[in-house]
Amino acid sequence: MNEFATIGELARGLRQGDYSSVELIRHYLARIDANSTLNTFITVAEDEALNAAASADQAFERGEAGPLTGIPLAHKDIFCTQGIATTCGSRILENWIAPYDATVVDRLAHAGAVLLGKTNMDEFAMGSSNENSYFGAALNPWDSSRVPGGSSGGSAAAVAAGLTPVATGTDTGGSIRQPAAFCGVAGIKPTYGRVSRYGMAAFASSLDQAGVFGHDAQDLAVVLSIMSGFDPRDSTSSDRADSWLTGVSESGLKPNDEGLTIGLPSEYFKDLNEGATLLQAAAKEFENAGCRLTQISLPHTDAAIPAYYIIAGAEASTNLARYDGVHFGYRCENPKSLEDLYQRSRSEGFGIEVKRRILTGTYALSVGYFDAYYLKAQKLRRLIQQDFLSAFEEVDLILAPTTPGVAFHTGDLTDDPVAMYQQDIFTIPASLAGLPALSLPCGFTGGLPIGMQLIGPHFSERRLLETSALYQQNTDWHQRHPEVA
Amino acid sequence: MQWEPVIGLEVHVQLATKSKIFSGASPAFGGAPNAQACPVDLGLPGVLPVLNAEAVRMAVMFGLAINATIYPYSIFDRKNYFYPDLPKGYQISQFDHPIVGPGTLTIQMENGDTHIIRITRAHLEEDAGKSLHTAYAGMTGIDLNRTGTPLLEVVSEPDLRSPAQAVAYFKQLHALVRYLKICDGNLAEGSMRCDANVSVRPLGATELGERSEIKNINSFRFVEKAIQFEIERQIDILESGGKVKRDTRLYDSERNETRSMRSKELSDDYRYFPDPDLLPVRLTLEFIAAVKASLPELPQARKARFTTELKLSDYDAAWLTNDPAVADYFEAVLATAHDAKLTANWIMGDASAALHRDDLEWTDCPVPATELGQLIARINDNTISSKLAKTVFEALWTKEGTVDEIIDARGLRQLSDSGALRGIIEKIMMDNPDQVAQYRAGKDRVLGFFVGQVMKATQGKANPGQVNELLLDSLKREKGSEE
Numbered sequence: 001m002n003e004f005a006t007i008g009e010l011a012r013g014l015r016q017g018d019y020s021s022v023e024l025i026r027h028y029l030a031r032i033d034a035n036s037t038l039n040t041f042i043t044v045a046e047d048e049a050l051n052a053a054a055s056a057d058q059a060f061e062r063g064e065a066g067p068l069t070g071i072p073l074a075h076k077d078i079f080c081t082q083g084i085a086t087t088c089g090s091r092i093l094e095n096w097i098a099p100y101d102a103t104v105v106d107r108l109a110h111a112g113a114v115l116l117g118k119t120n121m122d123e124f125a126m127g128s129s130n131e132n133s134y135f136g137a138a139l140n141p142w143d144s145s146r147v148p149g150g151s152s153g154g155s156a157a158a159v160a161a162g163l164t165p166v167a168t169g170t171d172t173g174g175s176i177r178q179p180a181a182f183c184g185v186a187g188i189k190p191t192y193g194r195v196s197r198y199g200m201a202a203f204a205s206s207l208d209q210a211g212v213f214g215h216d217a218q219d220l221a222v223v224l225s226i227m228s229g230f231d232p233r234d235s236t237s238s239d240r241a242d243s244w245l246t247g248v249s250e251s252g253l254k255p256n257d258e259g260l261t262i263g264l265p266s267e268y269f270k271d272l273n274e275g276a277t278l279l280q281a282a283a284k285e286f287e288n289a290g291c292r293l294t295q296i297s298l299p300h301t302d303a304a305i306p307a308y309y310i311i312a313g314a315e316a317s318t319n320l321a322r323y324d325g326v327h328f329g330y331r332c333e334n335p336k337s338l339e340d341l342y343q344r345s346r347s348e349g350f351g352i353e354v355k356r357r358i359l360t361g362t363y364a365l366s367v368g369y370f371d372a373y374y375l376k377a378q379k380l381r382r383l384i385q386q387d388f389l390s391a392f393e394e395v396d397l398i399l400a401p402t403t404p405g406v407a408f409h410t411g412d413l414t415d416d417p418v419a420m421y422q423q424d425i426f427t428i429p430a431s432l433a434g435l436p437a438l439s440l441p442c443g444f445t446g447g448l449p450i451g452m453q454l455i456g457p458h459f460s461e462r463r464l465l466e467t468s469a470l471y472q473q474n475t476d477w478h479q480r481h482p483e484v485a
Numbered sequence: 486m487q488w489e490p491v492i493g494l495e496v497h498v499q500l501a502t503k504s505k506i507f508s509g510a511s512p513a514f515g516g517a518p519n520a521q522a523c524p525v526d527l528g529l530p531g532v533l534p535v536l537n538a539e540a541v542r543m544a545v546m547f548g549l550a551i552n553a554t555i556y557p558y559s560i561f562d563r564k565n566y567f568y569p570d571l572p573k574g575y576q577i578s579q580f581d582h583p584i585v586g587p588g589t590l591t592i593q594m595e596n597g598d599t600h601i602i603r604i605t606r607a608h609l610e611e612d613a614g615k616s617l618h619t620a621y622a623g624m625t626g627i628d629l630n631r632t633g634t635p636l637l638e639v640v641s642e643p644d645l646r647s648p649a650q651a652v653a654y655f656k657q658l659h660a661l662v663r664y665l666k667i668c669d670g671n672l673a674e675g676s677m678r679c680d681a682n683v684s685v686r687p688l689g690a691t692e693l694g695e696r697s698e699i700k701n702i703n704s705f706r707f708v709e710k711a712i713q714f715e716i717e718r719q720i721d722i723l724e725s726g727g728k729v730k731r732d733t734r735l736y737d738s739e740r741n742e743t744r745s746m747r748s749k750e751l752s753d754d755y756r757y758f759p760d761p762d763l764l765p766v767r768l769t770l771e772f773i774a775a776v777k778a779s780l781p782e783l784p785q786a787r788k789a790r791f792t793t794e795l796k797l798s799d800y801d802a803a804w805l806t807n808d809p810a811v812a813d814y815f816e817a818v819l820a821t822a823h824d825a826k827l828t829a830n831w832i833m834g835d836a837s838a839a840l841h842r843d844d845l846e847w848t849d850c851p852v853p854a855t856e857l858g859q860l861i862a863r864i865n866d867n868t869i870s871s872k873l874a875k876t877v878f879e880a881l882w883t884k885e886g887t888v889d890e891i892i893d894a895r896g897l898r899q900l901s902d903s904g905a906l907r908g909i910i911e912k913i914m915m916d917n918p919d920q921v922a923q924y925r926a927g928k929d930r931v932l933g934f935f936v937g938q939v940m941k942a943t944q945g946k947a948n949p950g951q952v953n954e955l956l957l958d959s960l961k962r963e964k965g966s967e968e
Binding site: 079080086088093096098099100102197198199200201202204205206232233234235236314315317318320321322324326327328338342362365366367370374 | 524527528529530531532533534535536563565567569572573574575627754756757758760761762763764
């Protein structure tokens with residue numbers, strides 16, 4: 001069995017009876033176990049997975065199998081799963097079990113997918129290296145002395161290491177795209193509103209968006225097609241029903257041959273060292289495939305990081321108020337008073353980065369600072385959105401680096417939060433604008449993968465994925481895999 | 486010095502929706518603790534609020550009923566604070582952009598004076614849960630059933646000048662929301678709760694004095710008493726040379742006093758900001774027009790109609806229109822009775838007393854309106870006497886049958902045969918010569934004695950007007966024949 005098979009290949013294997021779903025799941029569970037030092041999973045749901053696989057096999061027998069029946073996947077541990085722990089990478093939810101399934105979890109389960117377990121992540125999705133996980137960082141399968149990126153580092157590393165063919169993630173400022181780039185896999189953050197946020201523990205509600213990791217564009221499209229769509233439980237979910245998306249698992253993704261105009265934003269390339277030549281080669285690849293390249297400018301790019309850390313912090317400071325030791329989750333020992341219960345439960349339950357963001361966010365919303373910080377950040381956010389809208393009057397897609405460089409070493413940036421925040425400089429602008437964006441592997445530097453980012457107009461996932469399919473048709477970076485156990 | 490109280494009220498009106506403002510759970514009162522709290526109400530990780538359109542419609546109805554501005558664009562904000570009965574650590578409310586803007590409510594005092602009270606705004610928000618401090622020794626229980634119950638917070642300008650005006654305003658609001666059927670008006674269950682901002686200033690001054698806020702008053706009587714206490718407390722402080730401190734107070738009805746809960750010198754910072762989980766509420770002009778078209782007749786219009794068209798007194802009209810259930814019952818009775826004043830008397834008298842006696846609501850009145858109407862009609866067509874009508878009413882109450890069945894079955898039909906009545910009268914006069922003599926000697930009061938005797942002889946069935954007439958006639962004739 002190909003350890004790095006796509007779900008298309010696995011579905012064929014299941015259909016043809018090359019293996020049963022139970023056999024397939026046992027295979028992946030064994031791989032997870034063999035690679036446990038990568039620490040990609042917080043919880044492995046072995047019993048539940050084998051039960052679900054047995055049901056999938058019965059569905060095949062009854063001839064009722066759908067596109068994902070019997071296909072293994074993993075969920076970032078931020079999606080609520082009924083009966084299986086949901087920790088958000090935090091001590092404060094260490095033993096918390098959700099009484100309900102997130103919409104994403106529910107839809108994928110209904111499509112027959114088998115949940116292997118819950119993947120490691122930076123606490124409450126706050127981080128770019130996975131080092132903020134209470135359960136210890138996941139490691140990069142290409143070099144275990146390096147970080148897999150964050151916050152969805154566990155999902156990216158698990159897909160890269162062949163421990164699951166696909167995995168979900170969430171992206172608030174780059175938490176899917178950056179780890180995808182660091183781990184050499186594909187990862188898409190859809191348009192804000194494309195996928196329901198119901199059941200996804202909130203970090204920054206106006207930015208959080210669920211997405212998926214996989215090896216190729218087709219896998220991303222198939223999983224996305226099932227995750228997407230209006231959810232009456234999420235007022236911010238879009239009620240668009242794109243027929244290509246709902247039909248993509250049958251029809252397959254067609255490599256884009258429209259001769260698109262692709263914009264290269266000068267602000268993203270000006271200081272780029274590592275990977276610059278690989279990005280240029282990727283651009284050339286598109287040109288060779290009939291696309292037109294053009295330089296563009298996104299003048300407010302520099303404002304993105306400060307605006308983002310104000311807005312995301314502000315929202316996080318209130319989203320995380322519910323973790324107070326009263327109703328659920330971690331509670332300190334022997335509280336002396338209500339105040340003491342709040343203070344110690346939260347002080348002991350949250351990690352340092354979460355506290356830092358709660359404090360900055362609280363500050364930004366306080367009387368006397370609200371206008372100077374929160375309102376100003378919202379103005380900057382609109383300017384950044386406007387940059388993109390203007391650019392998309394000229395170009396169909398934007399090609400940019402995903403990260404400033406390759407995966408850094410564990411511990412390199414932990415003492416310098418601002419340098420850590422700079423890691424997200426190329427992914428945050430699209431998040432602030434609510435745009436769909438994905439990262440694809442586009443080469444290697446010193447044996448480490450480099451990612452390129454494609455950013456499209458709102459709800460242009462089809463164009464993004466078909467353009468990715470075009471690239472992957474002509475290149476084989478996505479078929480390079482790390483050596484793992 | 487003469488002091489002038491200045492009062493503003495914030496009234497929380499619990500909207501009578503079937504589900505909560507942001508979740509599908511039931512907001513019904515009285516369930517087992519936490520039985521009516523779903524994951525959204527519990528504020529579990531990952532849950533999201535979804536706005537209940539019915540709450541929006543009700544808020545718009547209220548706004549239109551007070552002639553307020555309805556904002557086509559309003560926003561839900563998060564009001565952040567920690568409290569055990571607030572599971573999310575923030576309350577979803579409206580801050581800068583409420584759904585209902587300035588409007589007015591006219592109140593009428595007992596002496597007939599009217600005052601126009603300005604309403605600053607009304608906004609939608611979710612209620613918090615309840616802390617139960619007595620149920621568990623040494624611990625506090627949290628009941629989140631009330632969490633997420635839709636509230637409309639109605640904020641008045643400081644236009645009220647006495648406790649009586651504050652009560653009149655609260656009552657007028659109470660009547661209005663029940664007319665609109667947007668609130669059950671049950672004060673005992675907390676369906677309407679009132680915070681009062683109270684200050685005093687020298688009469689004639691234009692600047693406002695420092696105020697205190699009395700929280701969570703839930704009866705008309707307590708609104709009056711709490712404000713009265715607070716006014717006196719503040720005047721005492723000022724007259725003894727002190728300064729009123731801005732604070733939040735609680736009214737203790739057992740001791741009839743207000744007590745400071747917390748000082749407001751350091752104002753709370755709730756860090757309001759727009760809730761990113763909810764879209765702005767956008768209302769079309771068509772929607773607002775449709776809600777307007779659906780408004781029922783409002784209490785003041787109904788009262789005016791009762792005084793002008795039905796010629797009822799101000800007092801009667803106010804009494805009858807205060808509660809829409811009473812007014813509806815009244816109009817249904819009137820449709821058969823065709824006598825507004827007599828119908829008003831029956832409803833304000835016997836019917837009200839009987840309901841009170843049996844602890845029933847108007848909507849549960851065991852006497853159908855058509856039957857009470859028929860009873861009144863039977864009084865007016867002289868089929869029965871007013872006195873025996875009370876007997877019929879009690880029989881209707883215990884569901885003995887229709888008015889006419891009861892009259893016949895019990896033989897209560899009024900005796901109006903003048904020949905038979907004359908015979909009875911003559912016999913009574915013969916039997917009571919002393920009284921006849923007294924009457925003749927000018928003691929008119931003795932007439933009452935004869936009426937009583939006739940009624941006794943006829944078991945109350947004699948038509949009293951006819952008896953009077955015949956008695957006068959007979960007594961005069963006797964008199965005349967002797968002369």
